[in-house]
Amino acid sequence: MPLDLTSPPGQSASLQPPAAVRGLRVLGWCLLVLTAVALMPRSAQAKPLQIMFLGDSITASEEGRRSYRYYLWRRLVDEKLEFDFIGTQHLNHGGEGYWPRYQDLEFDRDHEAYRGWRIDHIVNGKDGQEEKGNLARWLDGYTPDIAVVLLGTRDVLQAKQTEWAEREMRRVIKALRNDNDRVAIILVVPPPMKHENAGFLPPLATAYAGIAQRETTVNSPIRLVDLTRSFNPDTHLSYDGVQPNDAGERLIAGQVASTLLLLDESHLDPVRRTSVQAVGSVLVVPLGAALGFFWLARSQLRRERAAATYNLTNRGGGAASPTAPMSGRASRVSSASSSEGLTFPGSGKNP
Secondary structure, eight states: OOBOTTSOTTSOOOBOOOHHHHHHHHHHHHHHHHHHHHTSOGGGTSOOEEEEEEESHHHHOBTTOOOHHHHHHHHHHHTTOOEEEEOSBOSBBTBOOOOOOBTTBOOOOOBEEOTTOOHHHHHHOOTTOGGGOOHHHHHTTOOOSEEEEEOOHHHHHTTOOHHHHHHHHHHHHHHHHHHOTTOEEEEEEOOOOOSTTGGGHHHHHHHHHHHHHHHOOSSSOEEEEEGGGTOOHHHHBOTTSSSBOHHHHHHHHHHHHHHHHHHHTTTTOSSSOOHHHHHHHHHHHHHHHHHHHHHHHHHHHHHHHHHHHHHHHHHTOOSOOTTSOOOHHHHHHHHHHHHTTOOOTTSOOOO
């Protein structure tokens, strides 16, 4: 191990590793810490996936019923997805739902669904129910990663024109993206119904499909779930011809879950991201740190060599080692010292 050339004459030189060795030790520890952080389970680095349900009575369901949210929750539990339903509402319409425990877990009740609300009510709030708020106010309290939007049933029942409903839905999407420009939106076409205004539903389904096609982006995709293609009014509706029965709720949950789980395998899920990001964390960050520490160690070594040369020339410590060439600054110091009459070992010069 090299001697410390900076020790004053007459004193024993201390043994210590050169700067490069010390720098590599620090580098090793730093790389170990950075790699451990990069390989840390992602569930420890990111909060659970935030899922918002935005809807009307079909999403809210009724007292004593389970709702499609319950069956979707069970499916996501089976998939071992780390998630959290978010919203300011915690009951079905009218009171408690029937939500049996599943895998020893309590059902996550949170949602943002209101019986009898049209699309514009979601954006603006509803007269007489101002205390319930509106979309902008709800988003002040949380930020969804995925929004499941099932709206339009009340608009169809009230024979609202398709152009009007399409415009209001675009306002919903804009508000969601203003809150999170990477939100994924699952746009659900309301299920078929037995009602005199049911003819307004097919044009609405076409309009929703157009929105999903034209408004989707790489960062904020919109995925369409068209219940008019699979929902059977004779077997999936309850007594009123509008609300789904238990079989209908299971069907809605299955289709939404299939679409959501496709999103889960993309970049949208903060917990189960693709391996590319993990590899980037493992390789890029430590590599950058390695280069930085190598530069620092190299600079420190140069400074110590210059200091050692300076001490030798001023204290009579001997000629500089050939393995440690003097820097330009140290050479100039040596020349100046020689001209002042200092003695160098083996030089033959005396003051």
